[in-house]
Amino acid sequence: MSRPLLAAAIGAPDTTAVLCALERAALVADLAEVRLDYMDECDLPRLVRARPLPLIITCRPRREGGRYEGDEAARLRILRQAIDLGVEHIDVEWDALTWLEDVERGRTRVIISRHDFATMPADFVAQSAALAASGADIVKVVATAHDLCDLVPVFQVLRTAERPTIAIAMGEAGVAS
Secondary structure (H helix, E strand, C coil), X not given: CCCCCCEEEECCCCHXXXXXXXXXXXXXXXXXXXXXHHCCCCCHHHHHHCCCCCEEEECCEHHHCCCECCCXXXXXXXXXXXXXXXXXXXXXXXXXXXXXXXXXXXXCEEEEEEECCCCCXXXXXXXXXXXXXXXXXXXXXXXXXXXXXXXXXXXXXXXXXXXXXXXXXXXXXXXXX
């Protein structure tokens, strides 16, 4: 397995602000996740063309903790545009992955993600395994820790991962993850 990478998450209101944040992030990070759902204005071609480091393009819908409230087909078209522009990664939610079956990905790697903002599900490890079986390039599972014992499944997922995996416990108890 390759070395862990440091990713900076960027949530800014417009393309210019994102590009400024990316310049700062490039000094310390290996790549940056750009949250398009935080943006009021986005010139995606300019953003991809001027990026100073590899990107993960995310447009997270409300159902998975994001801010995007528009039409699902329009949201997926944005991710498709990112692929067409040659972005390094896109992050797509576990319940929208079938959309990718008809998409030529080129060199873009797909991160499939699932979030639980209330609990650390008893089947956290099984959820990760199901995502790994989906055919995505990278698995991302995120849940909320309420005590240190909730970190055990996160570390179990990371220890047993057979493909690149991101596993995170949110909340104060999850800081160690």
